[in-house]
Amino acid sequence: MADHPTRPTIKTLSEMTGFSIATISKALNDSPVVTQATKAAIRQAAGQIGYAASLRGMSLRTGRTYQVAVLMPVASASGFEWDGVDYAQILSGIAAGLEGSPYRMSVHVVRDAAEGLATARQVVEGHLADGLIFSGIQAQDPRVEYLCAVGFPFVTLGRCRGDLTYAHVDVDSDWAAWAATARLIAGGHRRIALINPDPRLSYALDRIDGFTRAFAQVGLPVPQDLILGGDLSTRFGKEAAMSLSRLPDPATGFVCVNESTALGALAGLRDLGFDIGRAASVIAYDDINASAYFAPPLTTFYLPIEDLGRQLGGFLLRRLAGEDPATLQQLTRPDLVARQSDRLERVSPWEGNT
Amino acid sequence: MADHPTRPTIKTLSEMTGFSIATISKALNDSPVVTQATKAAIRQAAGQIGYAASLRGMSLRTGRTYQVAVLMPVASASGFEWDGVDYAQILSGIAAGLEGSPYRMSVHVVRDAAEGLATARQVVEGHLADGLIFSGIQAQDPRVEYLCAVGFPFVTLGRCRGDLTYAHVDVDSDWAAWAATARLIAGGHRRIALINPDPRLSYALDRIDGFTRAFAQVGLPVPQDLILGGDLSTRFGKEAAMSLSRLPDPATGFVCVNESTALGALAGLRDLGFDIGRAASVIAYDDINASAYFAPPLTTFYLPIEDLGRQLGGFLLRRLAGEDPATLQQLTRPDLVARQSDRLERVSPWEGNT
DNA sequence: TTCCCTCTTGAAATCGTTTTTATCCGCCGC
DNA sequence: GCGGCGGATAAAAACGATTTCAAGAGGGAA
Numbered sequence: 001m002a003d004h005p006t007r008p009t010i011k012t013l014s015e016m017t018g019f020s021i022a023t024i025s026k027a028l029n030d031s032p033v034v035t036q037a038t039k040a041a042i043r044q045a046a047g048q049i050g051y052a053a054s055l056r057g058m059s060l061r062t063g064r065t066y067q068v069a070v071l072m073p074v075a076s077a078s079g080f081e082w083d084g085v086d087y088a089q090i091l092s093g094i095a096a097g098l099e100g101s102p103y104r105m106s107v108h109v110v111r112d113a114a115e116g117l118a119t120a121r122q123v124v125e126g127h128l129a130d131g132l133i134f135s136g137i138q139a140q141d142p143r144v145e146y147l148c149a150v151g152f153p154f155v156t157l158g159r160c161r162g163d164l165t166y167a168h169v170d171v172d173s174d175w176a177a178w179a180a181t182a183r184l185i186a187g188g189h190r191r192i193a194l195i196n197p198d199p200r201l202s203y204a205l206d207r208i209d210g211f212t213r214a215f216a217q218v219g220l221p222v223p224q225d226l227i228l229g230g231d232l233s234t235r236f237g238k239e240a241a242m243s244l245s246r247l248p249d250p251a252t253g254f255v256c257v258n259e260s261t262a263l264g265a266l267a268g269l270r271d272l273g274f275d276i277g278r279a280a281s282v283i284a285y286d287d288i289n290a291s292a293y294f295a296p297p298l299t300t301f302y303l304p305i306e307d308l309g310r311q312l313g314g315f316l317l318r319r320l321a322g323e324d325p326a327t328l329q330q331l332t333r334p335d336l337v338a339r340q341s342d343r344l345e346r347v348s349p350w351e352g353n354t
Numbered sequence: 355m356a357d358h359p360t361r362p363t364i365k366t367l368s369e370m371t372g373f374s375i376a377t378i379s380k381a382l383n384d385s386p387v388v389t390q391a392t393k394a395a396i397r398q399a400a401g402q403i404g405y406a407a408s409l410r411g412m413s414l415r416t417g418r419t420y421q422v423a424v425l426m427p428v429a430s431a432s433g434f435e436w437d438g439v440d441y442a443q444i445l446s447g448i449a450a451g452l453e454g455s456p457y458r459m460s461v462h463v464v465r466d467a468a469e470g471l472a473t474a475r476q477v478v479e480g481h482l483a484d485g486l487i488f489s490g491i492q493a494q495d496p497r498v499e500y501l502c503a504v505g506f507p508f509v510t511l512g513r514c515r516g517d518l519t520y521a522h523v524d525v526d527s528d529w530a531a532w533a534a535t536a537r538l539i540a541g542g543h544r545r546i547a548l549i550n551p552d553p554r555l556s557y558a559l560d561r562i563d564g565f566t567r568a569f570a571q572v573g574l575p576v577p578q579d580l581i582l583g584g585d586l587s588t589r590f591g592k593e594a595a596m597s598l599s600r601l602p603d604p605a606t607g608f609v610c611v612n613e614s615t616a617l618g619a620l621a622g623l624r625d626l627g628f629d630i631g632r633a634a635s636v637i638a639y640d641d642i643n644a645s646a647y648f649a650p651p652l653t654t655f656y657l658p659i660e661d662l663g664r665q666l667g668g669f670l671l672r673r674l675a676g677e678d679p680a681t682l683q684q685l686t687r688p689d690l691v692a693r694q695s696d697r698l699e700r701v702s703p704w705e706g707n708t
Numbered sequence: 709t710t711c712c713c714t715c716t717t718g719a720a721a722t723c724g725t726t727t728t729t730a731t732c733c734g735c736c737g738c
Numbered sequence: 739g740c741g742g743c744g745g746a747t748a749a750a751a752a753c754g755a756t757t758t759c760a761a762g763a764g765g766g767a768a
Contacts, residue, residue: 057724411754
């Protein structure tokens, strides 16, 4: 393809300056064995012709690829359903975190954890990247175990359970579920549903922990029958809300895992003729900021998803620079955004219904 | 890093089989100069030790990178707003379209068209990828012009206006806007709003064309004052709907560019106290299938966004194989999904209000 | 028998770097 | 005056593939 005739190489610089390619290389890498005068001359020449090292050449020689691989999960999608996850924001954040470094981002689509492990293997064994970033961490995650075992640098969005030490960024789901549940309990709700993701996911367990703790704290029994796990689709949220509202002793409050399921829950309750806001309260993680426009607007926990991505990128760079993974761990507590009343207005034990 | 001691190279195979590395290379590339017997022996050995060619080595020698770069647009995001675009689905589609080829996908985040051009330049001049995929095409798109000029292979999601020949996949926005508008006109609406994206975008113009044609066809004046361009955020949809509903002669129908703006329009109308479904009708592009859960559920044009991605990937592969871009052009007409009534019930000229 | 041609394989150059090792030169110490 | 040393640069060997060109074997024709 039409390049500028041929782009300059280290050899071009060698001919320009009269120094050997070895010296050029060392100068550009700021090696201490080269004199300042030589470095200056070489850099000047490099700047003049706009030299940029060929990643291919560097890559072959050093074994590094200057690539960071991201495993992007997509719902297995038999008939696409919105899952409310704006992965583009995460990617954007990661890219921002990588900015200024020579690392670029390659994205590998994975449909489930098994495929994720296979892809991680490919990346490691095929030297397709120098580091890995992924999410959707399971309580016991084969990818984390594998990568720890082979010593390949990676950062995860989420933590698995177990005592492995690795770099990660996570949201305090335990706390968020606790806070949401406690809020609804304080509002008079007793039959509170936990609309949860796939129970194999680590943060699904965190949420159950927080949910449970909120009840235990005030000495109330945990409504085990109202904990439902599924995917993140709107459809699941709707089905879950409908089935839990049809129980003899129905749920009045819903702690949803994200906005997509919350939207589904709203739709389900509406379909059953409930007056949301009076009959039920819905609380969600807020990662795309759409719940403000729902009817009614939802109380959410705001998740700065792009910032998390930025952290992931930054952590990976530091990990690649050799930093100890134990120092690269961060837990973010999301901010509560109160929008809709969380009071139970229908059957509150301590206040009349208004 | 702990690789399997060292991964096998062409040299390993050479020692195993006794053939020279030249013969090995030719055999694996199915060159006709090698005998079938030799090929079989070499392939057998390669399979046995699980040999896979090093992309780095290939890359350096051939100049190809076996990478496809995708320019992913992200909203400049001063205070993140949902834009209703599930770019993850597009990426997933592209990856699916690339499957089976040695090409992998790298993602470059771009904030606007100018940055897009700069990134395209980097990719081309730095040989960072063999082909490019991007979207958000403007009526006059500097990226398209540049890439055509330098002859770099690319495929776009969307078409620019002009007579350049290049590979692309697009949605028939003209038709969709026409169909949506005609539907509302048939339902009795006369004051129909067009909630449009950034007017520099090529498909914004297509939508205006279709919108205009629908009015012209039945001899009605085009409500120019109801055409509003903005970003794809829910906030813009809400603001647009509110301002257009407060006019002396307010809009009763809304042709929204996507689900995010449509959600905003619904929220805006609700805030103003309108009974949506009676007072107004909203129609949207449907690319994430969430509108089924809105209140009321919206009539939409279903857009198989992942399929479009798959086409993009497939087209780029064919383009890289040397196919003529003129044969790599596709226009998809989205399917109408009728959900909510598009009849005007408040002030219909030919039927009473119920 | 000799020569040439074809068919298969091998040797070597190449892509653009980095890194190890060698060379050159001046200077210090003895 | 000479050996050695250190400082600056050059030469050469990788990294792992592809590709050009040479070489060797075998066969057919004169």
